Amino acid sequence: MAPEPLVSIGFIAKRTGNAVSLIRYYANEGLIPSVRTSGGNRAFPRSVIRRVSFILIAQNMGYSLAQIKSLLSTLPDSRTPTQADWAKLSKVFNEYIEAKIAALTSLKTSLEGCIGCGCLSLERCRLYNTDDKAAAQGSGAQLLDENVQSQFLVSHKK
Amino acid sequence: MAPEPLVSIGFIAKRTGNAVSLIRYYANEGLIPSVRTSGGNRAFPRSVIRRVSFILIAQNMGYSLAQIKSLLSTLPDSRTPTQADWAKLSKVFNEYIEAKIAALTSLKTSLEGCIGCGCLSLERCRLYNTDDKAAAQGSGAQLLDENVQSQFLVSHKK
DNA sequence: GCTTGATCTAAAGTTAGCTTCAGATATTAA
DNA sequence: TTAATATCTGAAGCTAACTTTAGATCAAGC
Numbered sequence: 001m002a003p004e005p006l007v008s009i010g011f012i013a014k015r016t017g018n019a020v021s022l023i024r025y026y027a028n029e030g031l032i033p034s035v036r037t038s039g040g041n042r043a044f045p046r047s048v049i050r051r052v053s054f055i056l057i058a059q060n061m062g063y064s065l066a067q068i069k070s071l072l073s074t075l076p077d078s079r080t081p082t083q084a085d086w087a088k089l090s091k092v093f094n095e096y097i098e099a100k101i102a103a104l105t106s107l108k109t110s111l112e113g114c115i116g117c118g119c120l121s122l123e124r125c126r127l128y129n130t131d132d133k134a135a136a137q138g139s140g141a142q143l144l145d146e147n148v149q150s151q152f153l154v155s156h157k158k
Numbered sequence: 159m160a161p162e163p164l165v166s167i168g169f170i171a172k173r174t175g176n177a178v179s180l181i182r183y184y185a186n187e188g189l190i191p192s193v194r195t196s197g198g199n200r201a202f203p204r205s206v207i208r209r210v211s212f213i214l215i216a217q218n219m220g221y222s223l224a225q226i227k228s229l230l231s232t233l234p235d236s237r238t239p240t241q242a243d244w245a246k247l248s249k250v251f252n253e254y255i256e257a258k259i260a261a262l263t264s265l266k267t268s269l270e271g272c273i274g275c276g277c278l279s280l281e282r283c284r285l286y287n288t289d290d291k292a293a294a295q296g297s298g299a300q301l302l303d304e305n306v307q308s309q310f311l312v313s314h315k316k
Numbered sequence: 317g318c319t320t321g322a323t324c325t326a327a328a329g330t331t332a333g334c335t336t337c338a339g340a341t342a343t344t345a346a
Numbered sequence: 347t348t349a350a351t352a353t354c355t356g357a358a359g360c361t362a363a364c365t366t367t368a369g370a371t372c373a374a375g376c
Binding site: 166167168178182197198199200 | 322325
């Protein structure tokens with residue numbers, strides 16, 4: 001197998017449309033793999049472009065960098081991910097997207113009912129139960145509205 | 159019309175399942191209306207519970223407090239919102255949800271294609287174009303993938 | 317009237333996710 | 347070889363969205 005060509009941090013930044021500081025930040029955080037040149041500059045396999053793209057998409061979906069790091073852990077760090085590697089991750093991610101769509105659909109329906117009838121309040125609807133609140137209760141789903149899987153909604157609490 | 163009963167900050171906090179500090183924060187930020195008792199304590203109309211619920215749901219969807227404040231501006235501050243007030247807001251909000259669902263559906267389709275075929279990179283897919291990046295280009299939609307309306311996806315940049 | 321718990325204010329602290337800065341070194345182009 | 351450009355590090359700065367702290371006042375029950 002031919003050794004993969006390495007590219008500079010500026011190249012990755014340009015190709016992904018982001019600041020160099022962001023790429024450096026991700027590298028420091030261990031979200032993307034990198035090696036060093038003899039002079040000490042970072043060097044990346046081209047496949048990092050795809051990885052950064054994935055990070056940005058997942059972030060846009062509402063995932064924290066910590067969650068994304070965990071998601072990405074299914075990809076190999078030491079070698080360039082194969083199509084099969086990405087397909088595996090894609091499958092997991094697609095399930096997340098589907099769940100999120102389901103949650104939003106449910107939210108839509110609930111809002112139509114709740115706001116429409118004038119009862120929008122936690123006492124009756126519990127539309128927005130968050131991860132940590134549910135977790136604080138102990139085990140699994142504590143949602144009053146079982147259709148709203150907050151796990152797949154954006155959480156704003158630490 | 160009978161004067162609406164006022165409740166304490168602790169009451170709102172309990173009913174919405176949040177910390178008192180959060181309710182105070184929202185009040186200070188002008189997200190929820192409040193008056194003062196003769197002693198200086200905050201007092202809220204009961205309808206604030208609904209308003210807080212809405213804020214939490216919208217936050218969960220990925221809106222910033224600034225955006226939510228703007229959304230809520232269609233509700234009257236000086237009187238308790240009627241069902242018609244909420245219905246109006248609900249309509250706008252529902253459109254946002256629908257758009258977000260559409261964006262996620264498109265993302266799902268694109269990912270299936272892009273990750274599946276191994277081309278996930280900005281050079282070809284541009285799945286994650288964000289608000290500010292598009293805005294920085296000047297006018298309206300600059301998205302290469304027109305189906306992905308990032309306006310309705312969660313943005314992580316300031 | 318007194319004690320207890322709720323609330324007040326202002327300021328400082330916290331976390332995530334970055335960017336900016338300053339001064340030094342690396343790399344590239346001519 | 348030399349000038350211009352890119353990158354490096356570590357530390358500090360920044361914004362959003364809150365929480366915490368400290369010391370003081372309010373409100374409610376006995």
